[in-house]
Amino acid sequence: MTETLCIVGAWVVTFGSVGSYAAVVILRGRRLSQTVPPEQRRWM
Amino acid sequence: MTSTKIESSSAAAPAPIGTGSRGTKVLGATALFFLVLAVAYGLFISPADSQLGNTVRIIYMHVPTVMAAYVAFLITALSSAMYLWKRTEFWDLLGSSGAEIGVLFFAVTIVDGALWGKVTWGVFWRWEPRLTTSAVLLIMYIGYLAVRAIPADPKTRATRCAIIGLVAVVNIPIVHKAVDWWRGLHQGKTVLGTIHPDMGGTQLFAMYSALIAGLLVCAWLFVHRFRAGFLAERASELGLDQALEERRLESSPAAPSSRGARDDLGGPQT
Numbered sequence: 001m002t003e004t005l006c007i008v009g010a011w012v013v014t015f016g017s018v019g020s021y022a023a024v025v026i027l028r029g030r031r032l033s034q035t036v037p038p039e040q041r042r043w044m
Numbered sequence: 045m046t047s048t049k050i051e052s053s054s055a056a057a058p059a060p061i062g063t064g065s066r067g068t069k070v071l072g073a074t075a076l077f078f079l080v081l082a083v084a085y086g087l088f089i090s091p092a093d094s095q096l097g098n099t100v101r102i103i104y105m106h107v108p109t110v111m112a113a114y115v116a117f118l119i120t121a122l123s124s125a126m127y128l129w130k131r132t133e134f135w136d137l138l139g140s141s142g143a144e145i146g147v148l149f150f151a152v153t154i155v156d157g158a159l160w161g162k163v164t165w166g167v168f169w170r171w172e173p174r175l176t177t178s179a180v181l182l183i184m185y186i187g188y189l190a191v192r193a194i195p196a197d198p199k200t201r202a203t204r205c206a207i208i209g210l211v212a213v214v215n216i217p218i219v220h221k222a223v224d225w226w227r228g229l230h231q232g233k234t235v236l237g238t239i240h241p242d243m244g245g246t247q248l249f250a251m252y253s254a255l256i257a258g259l260l261v262c263a264w265l266f267v268h269r270f271r272a273g274f275l276a277e278r279a280s281e282l283g284l285d286q287a288l289e290e291r292r293l294e295s296s297p298a299a300p301s302s303r304g305a306r307d308d309l310g311g312p313q314t
Contacts, residue, residue, distance in 0.1 A: 003098060006159040010102040011087065013155050014109060018261060021148050025268045029063030032275035038059030040278050043067075043271060 063271035068264060075260035082108075082257045085250035093247065102160040104250050108258025110153040114220075115262060116146030117185065117213055124209030127202055133277065136202040139209050141269040143188045145262060150182050165229060172228035177219040184212040198277075 033041050086104035093100035123139035157175070158168040169175065188208045192201060223230050 003163045006163045007098060007101045010105050010156040010159045011083075013159075014105045014152050017148060017152050018265075022261075022265060022268070025265065025272050026062060026064075029268060029272040029275060030061060032272060032279050033060070033062050035282065036275050036278045041059055041271075041275060043060060043063070043065040 063268045063275070068267050071260060071264045071267070075257055075264050078253050078257035078260060082250065082254035085246055086254055090246040090250040096164075099160055099163050100247065102156055102163075104254045106153060106156040106160060107251065108254045109149045109156060111255060112258045112262035113146045113149035113153055114216060115259065116142040116149060116266070117181075117216060118142075119266075120146060120185075120188075120209045121213035124206035127206045128210075131199070133198075133202075133274075136198075136205070137270055137273045137277070139205060140189075140192055141266055141273060143185050143192075143205075143209065145265050145269060147182065147185045147189060149258075149262065150178070150185070154178060154182060161229075170229055172230060173222040173226035174219065174228055174230035177215065177222045181212070181215045181219050184208070184215060188212060 082104065086101055090100075092098045096103065120139045120142035123135045123142060127135035127139060154175075157178075161170070162168050188205055191204050191208060194201070196204070222228065
């Protein structure tokens with residue numbers, strides 16, 4: 001029981017943390033891009 | 045006023061909204077493909093390990109996250125050195141992106157390791173060499189981010205962070221070699237310093253899928269985080285320019301509205 005919980009927990013923590021961080025960064029970028037002129041946000 | 049200007053100039057050639065581009069979409073899709081492989085093989089297809097049992101499935105997350113963290117920290121160190129040499133915003137932003145992403149992946153590594161330790165050792169944490177040096181490494185990079193959050197002149201802040209980025213990276217080889225230099229509980233002998241030597245077949249496939257996925261996700265995050273940092277700097281500059289302009293208008297003699305507003309608030313009559 002502990003083993004299963006720890007295995008599932010490790011995967012949930014990994015995907016949850018990285019996924020949440022990715023969402024925060026993407027949303028922050030979207031919000032900031034509204035305030036910056038287009039010529040200053042032309043990516044390669 | 046600013047938004048009107050943005051709309052009019054964007055009509056000529058559309059600029060991307062957010063930090064995404066064609067390159068990040070390709071990178072993200074490739075990372076997603078390897079993530080699906082890692083989940084399928086890591087959780088369902090690969091068998092339990094002869095020594096570690098099913099806890100090897102935690103290692104499929106533990107190793108890729110630590111590798112991603114090391115890569116991010118090494119990029120921070122390289123960027124720190126380059127910043128001290130070139131003094132450009134690019135290297136400062138790259139270094140700070142690396143520190144933030146590295147802290148994320150390394151914190152996840154430690155949590156995954158603690159969960160593995162609970163099953164294998166019976167406790168989440170032991171003050172043994174690998175774990176202790178890992179904790180020190182994490183604290184050093186959290187310190188980097190804390191120093192970055194202190195309000196200061198951008199160049200001063202970047203210089204402080206660059207110095208910390210160069211000092212902190214010295215701890216990585218210490219963490220890595222801790223299992224060889226001191227006696228502890230942590231697993232020591234590994235292929236390429238990361239992967240269990242007895243692994244083969246689907247286990248090795250699961251490990252490499254997860255490793256490639258972890259590094260691709262790290263790269264994808266790097267691009268987005270760097271661009272978000274770049275946008276934050278531009279937005280900060282625009283905000284400062286706007287504030288200076290407003291202050292200039294307020295202080296000019298032909299600004300009766302600001303004087304009126306101050307009178308309404310009961311301010312000093314000069």
